[in-house]
Amino acid sequence: MKIIKIVIFLLAVSLVGFCLLKNIQDFNKELPIENSPTVSEINDIQSVEINGKEYVFAWIQVTRTENLFLHPNFEERYTLQESIEKYGCINLTSGGFYSEANSPIGLFISEAEIISNKDSNNLFNGYFTLTKNGEAAISKDYSGEPVRIGLQAGPILIQNGQIQRLVLANDKMARRIVVALTKEGNIYFITFYNEESVFVGPLLADLPLLVSNIQNKFDIEFISALNLDGGAASAFYNQEIQLSELTPIGSFFCEK
Missing domain, CATH: 1.20.5 (Single alpha-helices involved in coiled-coils or other helix-helix interfaces)
Known part of the structure; x- marks a missing residue:
């Protein structure tokens, strides 16, 4: 039982x-x-390595030069988000360098208006210009020809297809922003940074080779490249990533 x-x-x-x-x-x-998307599926992250260190990079390829604008932000001090909303930017990246007095260092031309004249400077030795006809150039001098956009920055990283060797007394690891031109005249804005700490990035001395590595990886030929303002006073925005500034950016390129 x-x-x-x-x-x-x-x-x-x-x-x-x-x-x-x-x-x-x-x-x-x-x-x-639902499958949880990986970070790469969300942001399509790409990386490049130099001297045993890996850096994330992203770029903006300007599709229509007439939609590219250089806006001063020395007095306005708009944040990245405020700039996107105010100007309707689909892509945005920080521009040139500025002084402690919140004024541009060297040449600054926005919509054909000269806000600051060029200045002799060994570090900021390059000029990015864009004419009303959409012809872009990066050169070691600016002769005063009429341009819609003109910005002095530096140093030059690639000139006439040749990687430039940079000898710097002081160098540090910081997020970098670069403007580069192809032989077809296409404009690229590229950012390099550390995925774990987004305000950290490569040494400036390593930047020419990093840009060159990208062109080899994607079969793009850059004839010239110029370093823009990076570090804490930099910002970058496209449809995949948003990198905000820590301190105000002095100016920015906006593609509408």
Whole structure:
């Protein structure tokens, strides 16, 4: 009799367990199962390595030069988000360097208006210009020809297709912003940074080779490249990533 009771008890437990398992399975079938996207699927992250260190990079390829604008931000001090909303930017990157007095260092021309004249500077030795006809150039001098956009920055990283060797007394690891031109005249803005700490990035001395590595990786030929303001006073925005500034950016390129 005792054995019969034990058998009946075990059968009852099994039946209850089966019913619970069936209910759980039916409940799970009713819930939609979503795959959690990886970071690379969200941001399409690309990386490049130099001297054993890996850096994330992203770029903006300007599709229509007439939609590219250089806005001063020395007095306005708009944040990245405020700039995007105010000017309707689909892409944005920080521009040139500025002084402690919140004024541009060297040449600064916005919509053909000269805000600051060029200045002789060994570090900021390059000029990015864009004419009203959409002809872009990066050169070591600016002769005063009419341009819609003109910005002095530096140093020059690539000139006439040749990587420039940079000898710097003081160098540090910081997020970098670069403007580069192809032989077809296409404009690229590129940022390099550390994925774990976004305000950290490569040494300035390593930047020419990093830009060159990208062109080799993607079969793009840059004939010239120029370093723009980076570090804490830099920002970068496209449809994949948003890198905000820590301190105000002095100016920014906005593609509408």
